[in-house]
Amino acid sequence: MSDGFEEGRILFRSDDLLVRQVGEIAAGGAVAVTFDCYGDWHGNAVKEGFGERHFAINARAAIHVMPRGNDWYQYPTTEAALAAVKQAVAGAARVVAYGSSMGAYAAIRFADRIAATAVLALSPQYSVDPAKAPFEKRWLQEGRTIAFRPELDGPIRSSVRPVIAYDDRSIDRRHVDRIAADIAVERLPLPFGSHPVGLALMEAGLLQPILHDILDGSFDGDAVRAGVVERLRGTSTYWAERARAQPRWLKWRAVGFARRALALAPQSPLTHHVLATSLDRVRRYTESLPLHEEVARLSDRQPGYLRPYSFARARYGDLEGALALAREVSAADPGRARNHEWEAWLLGMLGRAGEALPAIDRALAIDAEPPNYTKLRDALIAGAPLRRLHPYKRARA
Known part of the structure; x- marks a missing residue:
């Protein structure tokens, strides 16, 4: 070797x-x-x-x-x-x-x-x-x-x-x-x-x-x-983490910190990702989505980066684009229950409950404990509204 x-x-x-x-x-x-x-x-x-x-x-x-x-x-x-x-x-x-x-x-x-x-x-x-x-x-x-x-x-x-x-x-x-x-x-x-x-x-x-x-x-x-x-203070990691640590009421300041991180490491998928997600927090999706796509390229489409890209697509209103990314993530990282939950939620929001149920069943087969998985399955069967079951906040944890 x-x-x-x-x-x-x-x-x-x-x-x-x-x-x-x-x-x-x-x-x-x-x-x-x-x-x-x-x-x-x-x-x-x-x-x-x-x-x-x-x-x-x-x-x-x-x-x-x-x-x-x-x-x-x-x-x-x-x-x-x-x-x-x-x-x-x-x-x-x-x-x-x-x-x-x-x-x-x-x-x-x-x-x-x-x-x-x-x-x-x-x-x-x-x-x-x-x-x-x-x-x-x-x-x-x-x-x-x-x-x-x-x-x-x-x-x-x-x-x-x-x-x-x-x-x-x-x-x-x-x-x-x-x-x-x-x-x-x-x-x-x-x-x-x-x-x-x-x-x-x-x-x-x-x-x-x-x-x-x-x-x-x-x-x-x-x-x-x-x-x-x-x-x-001379590292991109420091400024990226400061950006991610900003509370909701200072989310605009996070964008400035994220730009400092990117300037220090312009070829890093992480610094592009932090700026993209900081822009997502202030709903500047026309700026964030090209950055998410660049992150996907720089990281060779690493699932951990594609998942927040899918969330951004969904928040922008492109549920079909979000679903394509969610399915890519589920295929690349099939052992992660939350990936199948996200795919199921998107399918449900698109009115495709018949396809969503196998996806949420895959999540439950991996990890049956989270109550939100069962609640999502019940809502899909009942045809109930799904917005209150959005997994985004749990995904950020």
């Missing part, structure tokens, strides 16, 4: 997890153990691990732990996979657990199990189990359907004090507060750093120095915190 990617050595493989080592771990040296983040997973085929190219290019040994799906590592084989990692790193002097979001959750929780000496966690969750983190609404489908294992998702026990980088203006602060109630942590707050904060750190030129300093044992948190806000 090329461009810094090699298959490496497989240390563990099950139906749930794949663990690969790339590079040789020097006796008395340092090694990174990465836990992959939320993504588009298709089994445990060999693929790049989190940050793999960076470690390979910098001749750093790394072990990559990769799950088969977005299950927050709640597998019966997780303990065996971690034991394989611990055995592989036995000769290293420094073992750094590293991950982002779902991977950061794992890096913190499993640090002791892999004999980690340090942790770098970017935007971790305490849990996505609604019973443990009822304030978390971003991964509700996963939180309701994952079978959480008490030995993997109970109170955190760790002899390592993790460095946690997170957006302290977001809900991520509540997760960090919960983590800090269980163990000692070193906080690296990044106001308007978004979720996850890795992109903001990269834009600010901070991610690689922080990671390598932690690997080398020379990390100085006070020095990083002292200049972090000024560094962030």
